[in-house]
Amino acid sequence: MTLGELLEAAVLKAGDRPFLVQIGQANTVSYELFNRQVNGLAHGLRALGVLGGESVGVVLPNGPELLYLLFAMAKLGGVLVPLNPALTVQERDELLTHAEVVVLIGDMEVLDAHQNLPRLRAQVTVGERRSGAVPFESLLVPSEFTPDLEVAASDPVALLYTSGTTGRPKGCLLSHDSYVIPAHEFVRWIEVTPEDRFMGCLPLFHMAGQSFAASAVAGGASIALVSKFSGSRFWEQVHQSGATVFRHLGEMLALLVQSPQHPLERSHKLRAVYGGGARAELLDAFQKRFGVRVVEGYGLSETNTVLANSIALSKEGSIGKAAAYHEVRIADDGGHEVAVGSVGEIQVRKNRVMMREYFKAPEVTERAFCEGWYLTGDLGYCDEEGYYYFVSRKKDIIRRRGENIAPAGIEDVLNRHEQVGLSAVIGVPDRFGGEDIKAFVMPTEGSELSVDSLLTWCRMHLAAFKVPRYWEICENLPRTATNKVNKGMLRAQRTLGGVEHEVQLERT
Incomplete structure (x- = not known):
């Protein structure tokens, strides 16, 4: 139909x-x-x-x-x-x-x-x-x-x-x-x-x-x-x-x-x-x-609803059972299904409900699948009754007010500012139980970078819902052994010991 x-x-x-x-x-x-x-x-x-x-x-x-x-x-x-x-x-x-x-x-x-x-x-x-x-x-x-x-x-x-x-x-x-x-x-x-x-x-x-x-x-x-x-x-x-x-x-x-x-x-x-x-x-x-019943589920643009509870059958804290049209598994990084109760990536078998492809991006489409399983990038586990539970996001995406936001896109804009040497953007908890955006920014040597100038720059080049609310200007950013910015440390600490600035943003 x-x-x-x-x-x-x-x-x-x-x-x-x-x-x-x-x-x-x-x-x-x-x-x-x-x-x-x-x-x-x-x-x-x-x-x-x-x-x-x-x-x-x-x-x-x-x-x-x-x-x-x-x-x-x-x-x-x-x-x-x-x-x-x-x-x-x-x-x-x-x-x-x-x-x-x-x-x-x-x-x-x-x-x-x-x-x-x-x-x-x-x-x-x-x-x-x-x-x-x-x-x-x-x-x-x-x-x-x-x-x-x-x-x-x-x-x-x-x-x-x-x-x-x-x-x-x-x-x-x-x-x-x-x-x-x-x-x-x-x-x-x-x-x-x-x-x-x-x-x-x-x-x-x-x-x-x-x-x-x-x-x-x-x-x-x-x-x-x-x-x-x-x-x-x-x-x-x-x-x-x-x-x-x-x-x-x-x-x-x-x-x-x-x-x-x-x-x-x-x-x-x-x-x-x-x-x-x-x-x-x-x-x-x-x-x-x-006095209203809440029914929880889980899905993506690529898949529509994957997991759902129902009015008749639901389990507290879970995101539901697999929809009749989806086959779901929890797998490790090697693509092997893990034991019941163990945390792994939520993966979905390719089927006709899922997206046909990422448009004009065959390589990206191919990378999204592993032997016919779509890699959601989300971590979870399944109990002995077949109910699934969400744990965290595996991929570097911030979900703010219903929008999925890629930190890399914001960092690209920040790094184009003439007084920015390097930036890192992470998701931080907001007071509503969701996520907000924080930017760590290293100025170029000798510059007098201000949060106001960064905010003006972002508003010129980013949609309003992508503009960071929290800012920290820092001398250095922590690095991994391969010299990448250590975002795991930033997420764990949330601050590098500097002054965190919170700005008022447009309502979106």
């Missing part, structure tokens, strides 16, 4: 039942109307010259446009390339060029910034009109007819960029199977019914947000979209939307648990929260305070 077929199957059952709900707006979009608008958008994109297998780039905040585009591209047989609007123009330009996008969709500022993409045929504007660009709403004309195109479940439907340890983003090329098969399993784990209403605030330019939306369709449920998570407005939004199911990141639960009492925090319909990255004690505190 393709994503387009998933939607049409839901329409046959749901018909005029609500599907898309905008909080604060009286109007809802039924399954039937949403499907007809998706058809119209697919025809409109086809008229702009988008052919099967070609890519459409999108730079938009969370909103219904991304949901329409995901299913329209699915019916068209094209590939959706959604990018985080918080990326810099240079970062976006490199990714849009690499993805070979033929149509770009965004606001006027985005379109003005990316007029010279090598394969670009057309631009579509959302919001303010722009000369030479097609208004998005003109493409959203309802049509009864699905495009007469052959699309297979194994065909690519999305290209999602995720940071790698080299600092260069990797494009995960995902098929319809990557979404549809896990969506049906999610319905089973959470016991979703057509009476459920999902509240989606995770970005639709990430796997978690897209997969959550596909799961709503698989269950015939409705979905209320929120532009971004807000701890102060969360319970008000839950109440206004009538949400029953929510998808979290661990930091979100921490923020809610630490927030002052809200008059609506026990007056709601929310029955289940699904997500990953929350500590066992945090889950317990959340469930006791708000």
Whole structure:
């Protein structure tokens, strides 16, 4: 089944039942109307010259446009390339060029910034009109007819960029199977019914947000979209939307648990929260305070959900059992499965749910697998009942507020500063139970380097969510026997004995 077929199957059952709900707006979009608008958008994109297998780039905040585009591209047989609007123009330009996008969709500022993409045929504007660009709403004309195109479940439907340890983003090329098969399993784990209403605030330019939306369709449920998570407005939004199911990141639960009492925090319909990255004690505190069941799982952009608990069966502290469509093992560095209870790398057998490849990166794709097993770079262990537990990250990635950030990319920017001799970036604990970013910087000899100048430099060259919060200017950085920066020592000590500066960052 393709994503387009998933939607049409839901329409046959749901018909005029609500599907898309905008909080604060009286109007809802039924399954039937949403499907007809998706058809119209697919025809409109086809008229702009988008052919099967070609890519459409999108730079938009969370909103219904991304949901329409995901299913329209699915019916068209094209590939959706959604990018985080918080990326810099240079970062976006490199990714849009690499993805070979033929149509770009965004606001006027985005379109003005990316007029010279090598394969670009057309631009579509959302919001303010722009000369030479097609208004998005003109493409959203309802049509009864699905495009007469052959699309297979194994065909690519999305290209999602995720940071790698080299600092260069990797494009995960995902098929319809990557979404549809896990969506049906999610319905089973959470016991979703057509009476459920999902509240989606995770970005639709990430796997978690897209997969959550596909799961709503698989269950015939409705979905209320929120532009971004807000701890102060969360319970008000839950109440206004009538949400029953929510998808979290661990930091979100921490923020809610630490927030002052809200008059609506026990007056709601929310029955289940699904997500990953929350500590066992945090889950317990959340469930006791708000009376909502939390179901933990584990997955990556490359794999969608790999491990999950369920409403019916779960184990405290675990990230669940292997999903029916995945084979999982814990292995040592030599690729040998370790004994039950022993810590090793979480590895996943290659299958049709996983990404097809890292786009235009065959060597990187090959290195990601060992004899057919995908190397997640995460350490964990499995107990005698088949439940898995996350221990730590093996690879050098910082996860901050739901974003995977490569320290190497930040170090590359810092090292280009004329007064920086060398830098090292690590993840440090934040007060919400997640991670934040600290930079250690060695000045060049004789320079008078300041944190203010470093901050200005980073804001010029990095997306806001990549800018370090903590800074330490130091005379030397610890080295390993092979003269590499000893990040293990930096993580263990967190300081080299100098002054740690904390800066105020933009809200992201």
